[in-house]
Amino acid sequence: MNKLLISTALLGLVAVMPAKAADYVVDYQGAHASVNFKVKHLGYSWLTGRFNKFEGTFSYDESNIAASKVTIKIDTASVDSNHAERDKHLKSGDFLDVSKFSTATFESTKVADKGNGKLAITGNFTLQGITKELVIDTVKIGEGDDPWGGYRLGFSGTTSIKMSDFGYKSDFGEILFDLHIEGVRQ
Numbered sequence: 001m002n003k004l005l006i007s008t009a010l011l012g013l014v015a016v017m018p019a020k021a022a023d024y025v026v027d028y029q030g031a032h033a034s035v036n037f038k039v040k041h042l043g044y045s046w047l048t049g050r051f052n053k054f055e056g057t058f059s060y061d062e063s064n065i066a067a068s069k070v071t072i073k074i075d076t077a078s079v080d081s082n083h084a085e086r087d088k089h090l091k092s093g094d095f096l097d098v099s100k101f102s103t104a105t106f107e108s109t110k111v112a113d114k115g116n117g118k119l120a121i122t123g124n125f126t127l128q129g130i131t132k133e134l135v136i137d138t139v140k141i142g143e144g145d146d147p148w149g150g151y152r153l154g155f156s157g158t159t160s161i162k163m164s165d166f167g168y169k170s171d172f173g174e175i176l177f178d179l180h181i182e183g184v185r186q
Contacts, residue, residue, distance in 0.1 A: 021061035024153055024183025026072070028054055032154075032182040035074060039163075039175045049081035049090075058183055060153060065113040070121055074104040094169060101128050109133075121157070127166045134159055136179065151185040 026033050035054055041047040056072035077098040079090050091098045108123035117140035125134040138157035146152050157179040163171045 021059070021064070021067070022151075022153075023057065023059050023186045025186060026054070026056040026058070027152070027182050027184050028056075032152075034178075034180045035072075036178040036180075037175050038178075039172050041172070047081060047086075049079060051075065051078050052080050053078035056181070058181070060183075065111055065119065068108075068111040068119075070106065070108040070111075070123065072106045074106075076102060076104055076127075097128065106134065106136075119155075125161065127161070128168075130166050132161070132165050134161065138179075146184075152182055153185065154180070154182040156180050 028034075033054075035051045036048070037050065038046045038048045051074045053075035054072060056070065058070040059068055061067045076096045077091060079087055079096060079098075081087055081090060090096055093100075104125070104127040106123050106125045108121050110122040112120040112122070114120055119138040119140070121136040121138050123134060123136075124131050136157040136159040138155050141154040141156055143153040144151070158177065159179070160174045160176045162174055
């Protein structure tokens, strides 16, 4: 009888414990993820915006952070600065040149545990056909069951790029990114 109780208790414990290693799909369609940016406008103020269409996947292994991976693909034509005329200019050859470079991508090459839910995600970022190494400072927000029978995991991250590193004709300095990623376990 004791063995049955212990076995039942252990099975119950395993059932409520989250999986250590899992694959996730980024939930941008449910508006539970966003790729936001800001850049100084003429040195006087901040121009803010976002990319409305992107997709991605990530693998996360809490017991082996170094085995984690991230891949994100951004539709550059989905740039949205809340101003239609400015968005046309951002999509032009002066900036994103979306007719020639319709996507920007990030693929991780290394994930380092910084402690207390903080990660440094290093990877290759490709924009305008130019690939540069980029580090995203990331923090785990949380994880758990969702109301639809799935399991979710979320992170927030920041990084920046220099416009000159990606061949921009107009260089307003750094573009700062705020990334909010929620994934649904597969």
